[in-house]
Amino acid sequence: xxxxxxxxxxxxxxxxxxxxxxxxxxxxxxxxxxxxxxxxxxxxxxxxxxxxxxxxxxxxxxxxxxxxxxxxxxxxxxxxxxxxxxxxxxxxxxxxxxxxxxxxxxxxxxxxxxxxxxxxxxxxxxxxxxxxxxxxxxxxxxxxxxxxxxxxxxxxxxxxxxxxxxxxxxxxxxxxxxxxxxxxxxxxxxxxxxxxxxxxxxxxxxxxxxxxxxxxxxxxxxxxxxxxxxxxxxxxxxxxxxxxxxxxxxxxxxxxxxxxxxxxxxxxxxxxxxxxxxxxxxxxxxxxxxxxxxxxxxxxxxxxxxxxxxxxxxxxxxxxxxxxxxxxxxxxxxxxxxxxxxxxxxxxxxxxxxxxxxxxxxxxxxxxxxxxxxxxxxxxxxxxxxxxxxxxxxxxxxxxxxxxxxxxxxxxxxxxxxxxxxxxxxxxxxxxxxxxxxxxxxxxxxxxxxx
Amino acid sequence: xxxxxxxxxxxxxxxxxxxxxxxxxxxxxxxxxxxxxxxxxxxxxxxxxxxxxxxxxxxxxxxxxxxxxxxxxxxxxxxxxxxxxx
Amino acid sequence: xxxxxxxxxxxxxxxxxxxxxxxxxxxxxxxxxxxxxxxxxxxxxxxxxxxxxxxxxxxxxxxxxxxxxxxxxxxxxxxxxxxxxxxxxxxxxxxxxxxxxxxxxxxxxxxxxxxxxxxxxxxxxxxxxxxxxxxxxxxxxxxxxxxxxxxxxxxxxxxxxxxxxxxxxxxxxxxxxxxxxxxxxxxxxxxxxxxxxxxxxxxxxxxxxxxxxxxxxxxxxxxxxxxxxxxxxxxxxxxxxxxxxxxxxxxxxxxxxxxxxxxxxxxxxxxxxxxxxxxxxxxxxxxxxxxxxxxxxxxxxxxxxxxxxxxxxxxxxxxxxxxxxxxxxxxxxxxxxxxxxxxxxxxx
Numbered sequence: 001x002x003x004x005x006x007x008x009x010x011x012x013x014x015x016x017x018x019x020x021x022x023x024x025x026x027x028x029x030x031x032x033x034x035x036x037x038x039x040x041x042x043x044x045x046x047x048x049x050x051x052x053x054x055x056x057x058x059x060x061x062x063x064x065x066x067x068x069x070x071x072x073x074x075x076x077x078x079x080x081x082x083x084x085x086x087x088x089x090x091x092x093x094x095x096x097x098x099x100x101x102x103x104x105x106x107x108x109x110x111x112x113x114x115x116x117x118x119x120x121x122x123x124x125x126x127x128x129x130x131x132x133x134x135x136x137x138x139x140x141x142x143x144x145x146x147x148x149x150x151x152x153x154x155x156x157x158x159x160x161x162x163x164x165x166x167x168x169x170x171x172x173x174x175x176x177x178x179x180x181x182x183x184x185x186x187x188x189x190x191x192x193x194x195x196x197x198x199x200x201x202x203x204x205x206x207x208x209x210x211x212x213x214x215x216x217x218x219x220x221x222x223x224x225x226x227x228x229x230x231x232x233x234x235x236x237x238x239x240x241x242x243x244x245x246x247x248x249x250x251x252x253x254x255x256x257x258x259x260x261x262x263x264x265x266x267x268x269x270x271x272x273x274x275x276x277x278x279x280x281x282x283x284x285x286x287x288x289x290x291x292x293x294x295x296x297x298x299x300x301x302x303x304x305x306x307x308x309x310x311x312x313x314x315x316x317x318x319x320x321x322x323x324x325x326x327x328x329x330x331x332x333x334x335x336x337x338x339x340x341x342x343x344x345x346x347x348x349x350x351x352x353x354x355x356x357x358x359x360x361x362x363x364x365x366x367x368x369x370x371x372x373x374x375x376x377x378x379x380x381x382x383x384x385x386x387x388x389x390x391x392x393x394x395x396x397x398x399x400x401x402x403x404x405x406x407x408x409x410x411x412x413x414x415x416x417x418x419x420x421x422x423x424x425x426x427x428x429x430x431x432x433x434x435x436x437x438x439x440x441x442x443x444x445x446x447x448x449x450x451x
Numbered sequence: 452x453x454x455x456x457x458x459x460x461x462x463x464x465x466x467x468x469x470x471x472x473x474x475x476x477x478x479x480x481x482x483x484x485x486x487x488x489x490x491x492x493x494x495x496x497x498x499x500x501x502x503x504x505x506x507x508x509x510x511x512x513x514x515x516x517x518x519x520x521x522x523x524x525x526x527x528x529x530x531x532x533x534x535x536x537x
Numbered sequence: 538x539x540x541x542x543x544x545x546x547x548x549x550x551x552x553x554x555x556x557x558x559x560x561x562x563x564x565x566x567x568x569x570x571x572x573x574x575x576x577x578x579x580x581x582x583x584x585x586x587x588x589x590x591x592x593x594x595x596x597x598x599x600x601x602x603x604x605x606x607x608x609x610x611x612x613x614x615x616x617x618x619x620x621x622x623x624x625x626x627x628x629x630x631x632x633x634x635x636x637x638x639x640x641x642x643x644x645x646x647x648x649x650x651x652x653x654x655x656x657x658x659x660x661x662x663x664x665x666x667x668x669x670x671x672x673x674x675x676x677x678x679x680x681x682x683x684x685x686x687x688x689x690x691x692x693x694x695x696x697x698x699x700x701x702x703x704x705x706x707x708x709x710x711x712x713x714x715x716x717x718x719x720x721x722x723x724x725x726x727x728x729x730x731x732x733x734x735x736x737x738x739x740x741x742x743x744x745x746x747x748x749x750x751x752x753x754x755x756x757x758x759x760x761x762x763x764x765x766x767x768x769x770x771x772x773x774x775x776x777x778x779x780x781x782x783x784x785x786x787x788x789x790x791x792x793x794x795x796x797x798x799x800x801x802x803x804x805x806x807x808x809x810x811x812x813x814x815x816x817x818x819x820x821x822x823x824x825x826x827x828x829x830x831x832x833x834x835x836x837x838x839x840x841x842x843x844x845x846x847x848x849x850x851x852x853x854x855x856x857x858x859x860x861x862x863x864x865x866x867x868x869x870x871x872x873x874x875x876x877x878x879x880x881x882x883x884x885x
Binding site for chain 2: 006008012013014323325361
């Protein structure tokens with residue numbers, strides 16, 4: 001006779017609150033497979049922890065976003081925000097889906113060029129562009145989004161030196177009624193800085209002003225703020241048209257669309273409340289279509305959304321190291337996923353599910369990472385089933401920022417796997433080794449031990 | 452290790468402590484252990500019984516068993532007089 | 538002729554010291570002239586008194602908190618619907634309205650009717666939007682300012698005079714008499730409910746409430762004004778009296794006409810010593826004192842159910858003035874088995 005599946009014994013005080021049998025049940029509906037591949041097999045082959053990215057989810061999400069904007073506005077172009085996830089394989093999926101590249105450093109710029117992106121389809125943002133970076137961008141005819149006057153003057157000088165007419169846009173910051181207002185990047189709309197910069201560019205005649213750009217915030221929950229921003233950029237574009245008889249080719253609304261994650265402290269889950277692509281598209285396109293652009297002179301609408309396109313495609317698999325009990329009787333579970341590779345756990349209550357079936361018995365659990373650091377907490381409180389040592393868990397919606405902001409701290413960074421459309425896993429980034437880390441270090445001879 | 456007198460657990464896993472007025476829910480394996488405790492079985496006997504019935508190993512169960520006993524104690528469900536004697 | 542029997546699910550069974558409206562709504566439904574009812578209670582916690590009031594509630598099911606997400610709630614409602622074949626659901630908590638509004642189409646397809654404000658109406662009347670709301674519909678509201686930053690507190694002194702009210706985004710309000718108090722309430726309330734904080738002009742005067750029902754087309758189906766006579770420490774009415782005030786009824790009708798409000802509501806009004814009327818808050822659901830409306834001749838929950846079922850309802854035009862409600866509490870004797878039953882199985 002085969003033995004019954006083991007589950008550790010638990011006793012729980014009956015609270016007057018919600019019985020666990022129902023309440024948060026879906027939170028621990030097990031996720032045993034990702035795109036048809038068993039979590040167990042993935043961990044067996046590639047180790048734990050492990051980042052897994054679903055190519056299907058990325059492509060589906062891009063299609064959804066394209067449809068939301070494309071059905072409402074005639075000219076739309078997406079530009080992949082490299083900083084969100086710049087693993088080469090991931091960038092190439094977006095480029096295959098017709099995305100341009102949006103980069104914010106010389107490193108990211110070179111990455112895009114290396115991947116074969118046409119220089120004319122690279123948008124170069126950010127406050128830090130060296131003379132060397134700008135020279136490359138001007139030579140390649142890339143779109144340079146100017147952040148400050150010093151940069152404007154540098155480009156003007158380089159234009160003379162290189163005998164080229166750089167294609168530029170300015171980044172505009174503005175009050176859209178959201179808090180905090182991002183006024184550290186670009187030129188302010190309300191106090192006239194933006195108009196001033198536009199005039200400087202137009203009068204110099206050394207640069208071609210092709211676009212206007214804004215990026216009003218991050219993890220935005222209000223689509224209406226984008227409407228306000230679109231209306232202010234339209235006004236600027238129309239003012240340029242009127243004063244200089246010069247057509248602004250594109251309006252770049254930046255990114256910042258929220259994904260389906262739940263921000264810490266929110267009452268309702270992000271899946272229920274966060275706006276959809278349709279909500280953002282409706283707010284932006286309505287304003288642009290209703291503005292005074294002539295029908296054949298509508299500017300191209302560029303979107304640099306990163307997070308909302310890739311977050312849901314990323315999973316982080318982990319394993320239980322140990323179950324402990326705190327001095328107050330509370331369940332603490334240690335997993336092998338730490339904040340060093342899951343930076344976003346500082347911002348979100350990530351959805352976490354077990355990777356194997358469980359009974360409805362659960363415990364309120366604090367999930368700790370493996371680092372010997374007090375801040376290493378993945379979830380302060382999650383209602384989880386009775387996980388045993390060695391059991392696997394799946395952390396959801398981790399595709400954005402984690403694979404760029406992760407740190408080599410205390411431990412090494414793990415493998416990243418992409419599951420393709422045929423449900424086949426591919427290793428797209430190899431886990432770090434001691435040799436990798438040591439290869440970058442040099443020890444002066446007086447600190448070397450003789451063996 | 453002995454359960455407090457009057458502490459009873461139902462088939463469905465409901466446990467009521469008449470001394471404190473608290474109610475608890477217990478999972479099936481917990482019910483088995485409480486019933487074995489009621490019969491005043493030794494930890495060794497309990498371990499043997501559970502290992503015979505459930506798919507687990509001795510080390511895992513012993514760790515979980517001690518954790519469970521700790522929680523029973525935390526909730527004041529064990530007979531403390533008995534414990535001081537032991 | 539035998540009356541038809543409707544199966545109606547009701548939330549807000551917490552008839553405690555700061556009561557939910559559920560039990561009053563159920564009493565109204567049980568007295569409906571046009572139908573009989575089987576009442577299904579929907580509870581969040583196993584000590585909500587309504588669960589144990591078997592003469593009012595035929596059966597109760599636990600439902601998940603809104604924090605568990607819409608899909609979890611839908612799954613639970615599908616299960617309950619399979620057992621009970623619900624005709625109507627009447628949600629009675631502010632916090633659950635968002636998910637129920639989102640689920641309205643899906644529930645309708647299952648044959649479950651509701652009569653709720655639209656998401657737009659629900660959002661527009663949020664406290665943070667009250668200023669805009671007043672401007673848009675030309676309704677007198679107290680001046681208010683939304684602040685996100687403690688440093689903004691200092692600029693308030695030029696715009697508001699003391700005392701001023703410091704309010705949380707969803708709940709909580711305190712009266713501050715000095716900047717120090719504003720800062721202290723700002724910190725306390727934002728720690729609990731998050732940002733922003735709303736600063737509101739303090740209106741000296743008498744508080745009134747109006748409950749009623751809008752048909753979603755701008756018509757007033759019902760409206761009953763009440764003055765609180767006794768207020769508990771938690772600010773809840775423990776006694777109140779129906780009054781006749783044309784100005785309040787005018788403001789209510791204007792609110793319904795201009796917003797085309799759909800569903801039940803409660804308006805919190807304030808009349809200052811010069812007789813000017815202000816709208817302080819719009820609660821997007823029926824109040825706990827709704828049974829007073831039944832007592833003065835307007836069975837609002839019955840009318841709401843009929844509107845939900847897609848039936849025509851003739852507007853109420855009269856009510857008895859000077860009728861009072863006096864609330865009381867009552868200790869029921871409950872078997873532990875019942876508590877355990879609802880706690881473990883989520884059904885009783």
